[in-house]
């Protein structure tokens with residue numbers, strides 16, 4: 052289908068390119084969404100803020116960045132050719148290779164021609180009369196389409212705490228999620244890292260070996276578990292290539308879309324020695340098995356959770372030589388798994404080095420950033436470099452940073468002020484033909500993102516085949532879904548922690564469960580049922 056240039060009736064006089072669909076974001080979700088919509092025969096344009104494809108794997112270039120999903124399960128499953136052509140080098144692949152992979156996909160399927168890079172969408176306005184979405188980039192360029200798909204990511208809106216004096220620092224500042232392409236040289240430098248989440252846990256052990264001195268400012272210690280990465284042997288590579296259908300089938304059946312599945316026994320009904328033996332066995336395994344292959348009630352039963360949490364605390368204590376430092380690194384105020392478990396390689400050993408200092412900012416809070424460094428309540432530390440590993444305004448942030456206006460000019464940001472309001476995580480009432488292509492289930496991202504994109508694509512195909520022109524959820528279906536999603540959150544221990552899962556890492560952000568805490572198969576089945584029943588809960592016109 053051809054695109055055309057027209058003048059916009061809604062805003063100003065500049066030329067406005069016309070498409071059938073606009074996709075925002077060129078990460079794993081946006082690339083696949085572009086591919087699928089193009090397959091339907093739609094004229095699609097993808098706008099991406101970054102200068103290349105990859106999303107997460109384009110922006111997060113800090114040393115040590117990698118995924119904690121097994122490589123063979125994180126890659127796309129939708130092209131047999133791609134599966135056979137691509138060789139993963141490591142069991143848990145690093146950022147450079149992940150970026151290469153997504154560039155390979157973009158070239159292999161000729162996606163780049165429909166992507167406009169360095170193009171941040173600043174607003175999206177629904178023109179009810181014309182049934183078109185009009186987006187405007189920061190450059191002022193505008194475009195229109197019947198369908199708008201936001202594939203903007205759950206962890207793409209970076210967050211830097213508004214420290215007083217932040218711009219006064221005379222040294223170099225980095226945010227881990229906007230890391231420069233050129234290698235940062237830390238040799239002999241006095242470096243600060245603020246934050247000890249999954250990103251910092253990957254970064255710290257690597258730069259500790261390079262810097263002159265490293266000071267880590269920690270607010271909350273995490274339960275970090277060994278990653279146990281390694282190179283992929285040619286035997287393993289061949290085995291994956293021969294069994295990808297089985298691998299993907301398994302991932303579609305397990306609760307979190309990994310190869311791991313929970314042990315069906317109740318933790319505390321298993322004799323202590325047997326429990327400990329299982330914990331040790333899990334601990335020795337790579338990846339998230341210690342979490343997702345553990346007893347099934349670990350995320351719902353506080354006592355069961357505490358049993359494993361104490362096992363992890365002792366593992367931490369055993370690795371840190373100074374008992375005072377060890378206790379600071381031991382989490383005591385939240386259940387295991389209620390915050391994202393960072394997987395690590397030599398993280399705790401970094402604190403055994405003479406050139407690494409841990410500062411607990413709950414004891415001595417950061418008061419301000421100064422021209423020379425960081426002033427806490429007890430002293431000023433001087434630095435050449437400050438690294439902000441302070442995370443993201445997760446899940447909702449990338450959406451609410453766009454000024455999205457639905458029917459009657461309704462503001463998306465206002466509508467979501469108290470937390471996400473969706474039906475099935477994919478649409479919100481009053482914003483017809485606006486789809487949210489981010490995976491908000493607790494699961495191995497690409498596996499679940501593919502299901503979301505497939506559902507959206509099938510929905511658009513259905514509309515076109517049945518001669519409908521717009522779709523939006525009923526307010527009642529949305530309300531019931533919000534209630535259901537919030538209720539699911541209360542069944543788990545997730546709400547026991549302050550975390551990005553709950554939005555509580557961002558001051559002033561309303562505390563609400565941001566992810567859908569059901570199993571991935573249950574979520575997929577519900578979405579499929581709704582579609583089979585002619586998109587029950589949606590208004591089709």
Ligand SMILES: Cc1cc2nc3c(=O)[nH]c(=O)nc-3n(C[C@H](O)[C@H](O)[C@H](O)COP(=O)(O)OP(=O)(O)OC[C@H]3O[C@@H](n4cnc5c(N)ncnc54)[C@H](O)[C@@H]3O)c2cc1C
Nearest residue numbers: 076078079080100106107118119120171172203204207496
């Ligand atoms: C460091 C890190 C490690 C991770 N590790 C894992 C892991 O081990 N396993 C796992 O399952 N998941 C992991 N994740 C989650 C990860 O985000 C997903 O796996 C996945 O990459 C998300 O893909 P996406 O396409 O949905 O979003 P993203 O990759 O975030 O892509 C969204 C894109 O949208 C663009 N965008 C946003 N707003 C706009 C706008 N207004 N205008 C234009 N463009 C815009 C962004 O620039 C970005 O490129 C990790 C995330 C991070 C940050």
